[in-house]
Amino acid sequence: MKKYIQVHPWEIVESGFHSEFAKISESIFSLGNGRMGQRANFEEHYSGQTLQGSYLAGVYYPDKTRVGWWKNGYPEYFAKVLNSVSWNQIRVIVDGVELDLNKYEPIDFQRTLDMKNGLLKRAFSVIMPSGVKLSIETQRWTHMSRKNLGGIRMQITPDRDCEINIHSVITGDIRNQDSNYDEFFWEDTQSGYENAISWVSQKTKKTGFHVYAGTRTYTNCCQTFIKSETKVSELSVDDAFRVEAKSNESIEVVKYAAVLSDMYVDTADFSKQMELELNEAAECGWQKLCAEQATAWQEVWDNADIQIEGDDTAQQAIRFNIFQLYQTYTGDDSRLNIGPKGFTGEKYGGSTYWDTEAYCLPFYLGTATSDVAKNLLVYRHNHLPKAVENAEKLGFTNGAALYPMVTMNGEECHNEWEITFEEIHRNGAIAYAIYDYINYTGDEEYMETYGIDVLVGIARFWSQRVNYSENKKQWVMLGVTGPNEFENNVNNNWYTNKIAVWCMQYAKDSLAAIQESNLETYQDVIDRLNIQNEEIDRWKEIGENMYFPYDEEKKVYLQQDGFLDKELIPVSELEENQRPIVEHWSWDKILRSCYIKQADVLQGFYFFEDEFDLDEHKRHFDFYEPLTVHESSLSPCVHSILANKIGNHDKAYEFYLRTARLDLEDINNDTCDGCHITSMAGTWLSVSKGFAGMRVKDGTLTFNPNIPKKWSSIGFNIKFRDNYLRVQLSHESSQLSNLDGPAIDISVNGSTIHIPSNKTINI
Ligand code: BGC
Numbered sequence: 001m002k003k004y005i006q007v008h009p010w011e012i013v014e015s016g017f018h019s020e021f022a023k024i025s026e027s028i029f030s031l032g033n034g035r036m037g038q039r040a041n042f043e044e045h046y047s048g049q050t051l052q053g054s055y056l057a058g059v060y061y062p063d064k065t066r067v068g069w070w071k072n073g074y075p076e077y078f079a080k081v082l083n084s085v086s087w088n089q090i091r092v093i094v095d096g097v098e099l100d101l102n103k104y105e106p107i108d109f110q111r112t113l114d115m116k117n118g119l120l121k122r123a124f125s126v127i128m129p130s131g132v133k134l135s136i137e138t139q140r141w142t143h144m145s146r147k148n149l150g151g152i153r154m155q156i157t158p159d160r161d162c163e164i165n166i167h168s169v170i171t172g173d174i175r176n177q178d179s180n181y182d183e184f185f186w187e188d189t190q191s192g193y194e195n196a197i198s199w200v201s202q203k204t205k206k207t208g209f210h211v212y213a214g215t216r217t218y219t220n221c222c223q224t225f226i227k228s229e230t231k232v233s234e235l236s237v238d239d240a241f242r243v244e245a246k247s248n249e250s251i252e253v254v255k256y257a258a259v260l261s262d263m264y265v266d267t268a269d270f271s272k273q274m275e276l277e278l279n280e281a282a283e284c285g286w287q288k289l290c291a292e293q294a295t296a297w298q299e300v301w302d303n304a305d306i307q308i309e310g311d312d313t314a315q316q317a318i319r320f321n322i323f324q325l326y327q328t329y330t331g332d333d334s335r336l337n338i339g340p341k342g343f344t345g346e347k348y349g350g351s352t353y354w355d356t357e358a359y360c361l362p363f364y365l366g367t368a369t370s371d372v373a374k375n376l377l378v379y380r381h382n383h384l385p386k387a388v389e390n391a392e393k394l395g396f397t398n399g400a401a402l403y404p405m406v407t408m409n410g411e412e413c414h415n416e417w418e419i420t421f422e423e424i425h426r427n428g429a430i431a432y433a434i435y436d437y438i439n440y441t442g443d444e445e446y447m448e449t450y451g452i453d454v455l456v457g458i459a460r461f462w463s464q465r466v467n468y469s470e471n472k473k474q475w476v477m478l479g480v481t482g483p484n485e486f487e488n489n490v491n492n493n494w495y496t497n498k499i500a501v502w503c504m505q506y507a508k509d510s511l512a513a514i515q516e517s518n519l520e521t522y523q524d525v526i527d528r529l530n531i532q533n534e535e536i537d538r539w540k541e542i543g544e545n546m547y548f549p550y551d552e553e554k555k556v557y558l559q560q561d562g563f564l565d566k567e568l569i570p571v572s573e574l575e576e577n578q579r580p581i582v583e584h585w586s587w588d589k590i591l592r593s594c595y596i597k598q599a600d601v602l603q604g605f606y607f608f609e610d611e612f613d614l615d616e617h618k619r620h621f622d623f624y625e626p627l628t629v630h631e632s633s634l635s636p637c638v639h640s641i642l643a644n645k646i647g648n649h650d651k652a653y654e655f656y657l658r659t660a661r662l663d664l665e666d667i668n669n670d671t672c673d674g675c676h677i678t679s680m681a682g683t684w685l686s687v688s689k690g691f692a693g694m695r696v697k698d699g700t701l702t703f704n705p706n707i708p709k710k711w712s713s714i715g716f717n718i719k720f721r722d723n724y725l726r727v728q729l730s731h732e733s734s735q736l737s738n739l740d741g742p743a744i745d746i747s748v749n750g751s752t753i754h755i756p757s758n759k760t761i762n763i
Pocket of ligand 1: 340348353354355483485597598631632633634678
């Protein structure tokens with residue numbers, strides 16, 4: 001754990017330069033706007049530890065699969081979000097020596113991520129070899145309302161006269177660290193310099209995404225900059241300036257970048273569009289663009305902010321999580337999704353995982369208009385044909401759909417057999433998300449038009465994936481990996497069996513509901529999907545006669561067959577120097593151990609809580625949590641919610657901090673690779689579902705607050721169906737305001753509260 005980030009309710013602050021954590025800070029201070037994003041690499045040259053990262057949403061490369069031993073059914077490639085044109089370099093050379101904080105230690109270094117205004121700032125001084133002391137301030141954003149625009153302002157004040165050369169560089173000479181064969185993923189790179197604009201154009205190999213990026217650099221100050229020669233090489237442009245800087249007079253460099261891809265702009269319009277965006281930016285000017293940026297972020301905060309009174313550590317953390325989520329995904333394009341690292345690193349290839357449905361969807365349901373969450377569902381609907389193809393490759397038939405564990409375009413691109421072929425519970429999360437969306441929004445129409453196709457494909461998959469055990473006289477599911485990836489190829493993972501049965505039931509019930517509400521639509525669905533009565537009967541039969549491993553003595557569902565044969569030694573008895581076990585133990589040792597990576601049986605309790613009473617919740621939590629190492633970022637949030645449910649408030653708070661401050665304190669020792677964006681939605685869930693106890697039951701919004709002792713209150717706005725509500729919860733009382741929409745009934749601790757339009761009710 002590294003506690004070098006200062007606590008502040010609206011800011012992330014690194015005070016004093018922590019070069020030993022340079023890559024962690026690059027992740028934490030990343031910027032993004034849903035369309036593009038960057039790690040917080042320094043503008044000036046830095047020869048120390050760095051992971052250069054500049055990414056564009058949806059632009060990926062199918063990197064050829066690399067495995068030790070090929071197995072039939074493996075996908076040909078692993079999609080990678082690409083490190084693309086880097087536009088943020090401003091190299092500074094003072095009296096012939098290049099500024100490099102790895103060589104010349106900064107004084108009074110302060111880096112700040114101003115989350116309220118969406119601004120990354122740095123301020124520091126540095127003494128150069130010639131003896132001149134430079135005071136430098138930088139500001140940077142990726143613009144939230146001008147999605148193709150990035151900007152930097154750098155101000156330099158020397159304490160004596162000196163010569164400063166500025167090199168404003170844009171380069172396509174960029175590689176992915178995560179590349180299976182050290183390949184350069186780009187081709188057809190061209191660059192040029194015209195009308196004071198430096199530009200680079202390139203295409204991805206194989207996928208053919210065309211990217212065109214241009215920068216324009218302005219030098220504003222009372223001193224005269226002299227334009228030096230602009231160097232145009234094959235991959236880069238170096239736009240250079242020289243100034244005889246005067247003692248204690250600031251020089252200022254402002255650089256705007258327009259980054260376009262053919263996902264949004266026709267290649268024929270690239271150059272015109274780029275010029276337009278850069279000219280508009282210049283006309284607007286730095287201050288106004290910052291103000292626009294602040295306004296765009298204010299809109300996000302109005303809907304998504306959570307105020308925690310009395311605990312700045314918790315407050316800072318929740319805002320950081322919300323901020324990073326909205327930097328990653330803003331929901332206006334159903335071709336995009338949420339990579340586990342967002343725009344903060346290359347790990348996980350920037351691809352889509354079950355994380356989106358199981359964790360992120362509810363966050364967007366609560367904090368944005370329903371079309372954002374709907375876009376996430378439509379993304380999977382659009383991938384249905386590929387999911388069917390994917391299942392066919394594995395031998396399934398009749399429209400059975402197996403969604404990929406990892407994907408960019410609907411094709412599976414994960415290639416470890418125990419996950420690719422066996423971690424099939426992901427299919428369940430996709431069905432569950434449809435339920436979640438309809439339950440929250442009341443948008444029943446979604447089922448008829450999109451949802452049912454996906455559900456039927458998924459139900460068909462499960463009904464073929466199970467087999468009947470003559471021995472048990474029950475249906476079983478063999479050879480799977482549950483959410484706990486520290487067990488592979490197990491039989492009857494309880495969670496997978498549970499969600500499989502639930503999916504088949506949900507598909508069946510949904511068909512029945514459509515039949516009841518509109519016979520014509522029902523007939524359309526039956527015809528479209530060629531559904532036979534026998535298959536619906538089979539879903540029912542499997543559901544009624546599925547095998548679930550259970551121990552009568554302990555009265556717990558077993559994670560999988562044979563779980564109790566393991567040596568059950570609680571995590572608390574492990575030596576600290578053995579943790580995280582994934583870094584210290586062989587895979588063989590991990591697989592035979594009882595240790596659980598992340599919620600598995602408990603994930604099922606989280607999804608299907610109404611099927612279990614409080615005693616069952618307690619029993620299962622007390623049995624499984626002590627064996628859980630939480631080595632997936634997705635783990636602490638679910639445990640925080642369940643701890644709250646069973647009244648273990650201290651644990652709930654402990655898990656909250658662990659999920660919320662995971663990256664700010666590098667708790668899992670891997671933030672250098674990027675932030676854990678998808679689990680950040682879990683942080684939001686541990687406040688909304690955990691401490692606020694928010695649920696939707698039979699169409700009614702309900703709260704059962706359990707606020708941590710340390711907090712005096714939690715406040716947030718929430719969109720729920722036709723209403724926009726303000727929720728303020730404290731230990732003594734609660735306040736609900738109906739800010740917009742018709743009168744609404746809300747349940748608080750079991751009592752129904754009627755709130756007329758535009759009224760506030762104190763409870
Ligand atoms: C977790 C998976 C998750 C993936 C991406 C893994 O470590 O075990 O559940 O989908 O990370 O976040």
